[in-house]
Amino acid sequence: MRTPHPGAPLRASVIFLAVGAMLLAGSPAQAFGWTTVASPSETPGDNYLYGADSSDSSNVWAVGVVYPPTGGSSHDLALRYDGTAWRSVPRTGLPGDDTLRGVDAVSAGDVWVVGDHRAGIGRYETMAAHWNGTTWSREPTPNGNPSGMNNVYGVAATGGTVWAVGTYVDPSAPANRRKLILQRAGGSWRVSPAPTVAAYESLVAVDATGPADAWAVGSATTDIASATLTPLTLHWNGTGWVSITLPAPIGTALTGVDARTPGDVWAVGSTSGAIGAQPYVAHFDGTSWRRVTTPAIAGGGALTDVVALSPSAVVAVGRSNGAPMILRWDGGSWIRETTPASSNPFLTGAAAAGPGSVWAIGYRFELSAYANRTLTLLGA
Template sequence: MPRTARTRRTWRALRRVPAALAALAAATGAAPPDGAGPVPAAAGPVPAAAGWHVRPAAPAVRNQELRAVAALDARTAWAVGNEDTGPGSVPLVERFDGRAWRRVTVPAATGGLDAVLPLGPADVWAVGSRADDPDDPPGPADPADGDDPGGPGRGLALHFDGRAWREVPLPAEPAGRAAHPFALAADAAGLWAVGASAADRTAQPRPLALRWDGTAWRRAPLPGPGGDAVLLAAAPDRAGGLWAVGVAYDPDGTGRPLTLHRDGAGWHQVDAPSPAGRTSTLEAVAAFAPDDVWAAGGTGPSDDPARPFLLHWDGTRWQDAALPAGTGGVLHALAAADDGTLWAAGEQPADATPGFTLRRRAGVWSHRSADRTPAGDGASLLAVAAVPGTGAAWAVGSTLPQQQDSWHPVIEAYRP
């Protein structure tokens, strides 16, 4: 991916969807990676002090970005993203084995991964988008791979069975359209992927929901918000259902929060407040209970998102929620820990080191600075995950937003 191209962050930055999908298309037209086999990483010292500390990622010979992270337990975590190849990018998967982060071999594909979800040691899913040959015009759907073999690109789903990763077909889209799953979550009905389906990569994006029924991915009907819309995050509601959040666009391009809830009767759109005269989007959602759900993103003038946006669901309605005074930038991720702690991660683009985190414990928010040592210089944080049963957390991202000639992945560990 060229350093001036944008990936999912374009959606996060509240830009108009067609322009974002065009950038996504440019960012994912690449050749398959060369080489094979896992790449080891130095373990590095375990941080002694409480707080966020950079941990070494797997050694890289190309520019890389990590977009999502999830922890199964204290000894197992996964992070996914993309690796630059010059004209495009290829998927990147790293695994923490209790000592070090190591790169893992995945099926050759162009594009990148936006979400990862470990359901067990031998049941891990990752989704994102891939691009076929940009010079190959769109053709009819191919039953062998579940999508158009060329032209508009397509969604990418990978599964790890404890031994190896393999690609799993996604449902075929109508001719000229492509699916772009951005998030994963599981509820009583099984595993879900949400995102957007768009025409020719750029036009008429519509919310997308796919359900894994144990043998295949199947598309699920969604209520239409009207006009362009994208789902960017999903989380179980802790009562057998699911929340999905994102952004819906008015005809003039103004974005407003989009929240959908799935219960036993299906998916329903739920009204959410939106600041008047501002573009607002939701990029993250996390739940502790059916009446304790949080959603976060950013809000600001249409051409310049300026501040975080946080909502809380009390079981009846979404309401604006306050953040610590002086909090700026945009929130990209939320994580609900099993001890009741809520983590938020985001970036303040104007800062030399944009990444920051917030922690809510016992009803009180506080800032938790990302690593400010030289090892953390330039880091943006795009995802955060609580480590079950420990009070610890992982955060990942990259130094790409600083528009450096080269950039590298960022992995930080929080020690309580």
């Protein structure tokens, strides 16, 4: 899926994941029961999960990063649920000193991950790798700023094309970021041009239903220091990217998108205001976008990812006031779900676990280890 906003420790954001959701039909309208499922964490060290995706109930992926407790190089983290348990995936073929932020699981032998690799002081380069069921193969990817900061947050694979989205620091105006869209077609990656919307642009999630239908979302502003954010929404129509205006209050940023069909697309994020952030949700019916009302969240809250099982079963995940926040669409309204207690948790991604179940992933603080550990919740 997709991940939230850039920054440490929550580096992807939406982290920030994403990444495409599995498209499954049929789901009960009643509330899910959410349980915490054990998932591996490296010890010692801080473990963060940023993005998730699945192709079926026995091929669910979650990706992120591990930071050593005493400094030094971080390295990627990839977990797979095989229908029985979450297990660590070997790192062979990945570069190290890297962070995985988004994943798209097409099948058990066809999985794409994206992120960034530290390539020197003050320099990060884009990274994409493919899992063939046995090993990882990193592929060369272009950078928006070859000598500076480049980050990739979301990935979506469909019909022989793979999309990856992120940002890079503008070398001529370091206070600004520019959106970055990479396209893999014909076996190689290239930068896919898109219209400029504002001086500061960030894309954090992407999803696609076919070669002529993809959506990339994030945020934009004229001045990151003084102006408010607005949603950044781009649509690929088969020949080029088109900027779309969403009905949203000022201060709205998008962090997740799930395109179930060309006529059923969901986007989520948050709107900042005088009383704090509140969840934001919009839906595309094939013709136009509309804002969908969400419940007011006491203490504020933000959504980071969304997965649609059917038109009447959609789950959005995020965080509110130091607790997990999971909203469920039953076809008529959004309802907040009850979630297990955890210590300072962040939910950063979601993936379908079957026709009527969903995984929510992220990280939590574990006092006994005094470190962050992976967090995986199953709703069914």
